[in-house]
Amino acid sequence: LEGLTTASTFVLEQPRCVFEKYSNADIWLVVALEKTATTFNNSVAPGTSDSAFQNFPDSVPAYMTLNATLANYPCPKPPGDITVLRVGSETSCTDDKARPTCNGPLSGAGPYLVKFLALEGSEPVAETEWSKPITLRTAKSPNSISTTSGGHSAGMIALTTILSILFAILLAGLVAML
DSSP states (O other): OTTSBOSSOEEEEOOTTTSTTOTTOEEEEEEEETTTGGGOOTTSOTTSGGGOGGGTTTTOSEEEEEEEEGGGSOSSOOTTOOOEEEETOOOTTTTOTTOTTOOOOOOSOOOEEEEEEEEETTEEEEEOOOOOOBOOOOOOOGGGSOOSSTTOOHHHHHHHHHHHHHHHHHHHHHHHHO
């Protein structure tokens, strides 16, 4: 996939055929930093300040986003269905405290861990294991970008200059002979 990871987003597979036994459950994506994932409490209710995107990672070890039901993740996948989720794709709700389940852009390189949590009401009924660590891309410092024209060495420039002069002399000789 193009753009599997960017500086503020990443893509992951939808949990197809994982929560089939829990048809009444709401399925949430839990996003945590690798260092804080072990402190996540799965009984924390989504949509509260204890699981809000706006408080992550300062006072919240993990946030809950991308609420869905089993109907959103049918098993098997119908032909033509999109089977991935982009984490960090909503920019409009980043500072909106009224949207604590915002799927906002991630602020650091991570590494991040994710898992899916199925809740019936406010009770956790099933969850996946934490993912492998996901590290986002980081931008290069402007000082590390080469400012030379295409990275040509001094030897290459000298050789090109000498050959150009010899070609000009050869061409002038040919014109003089004619």
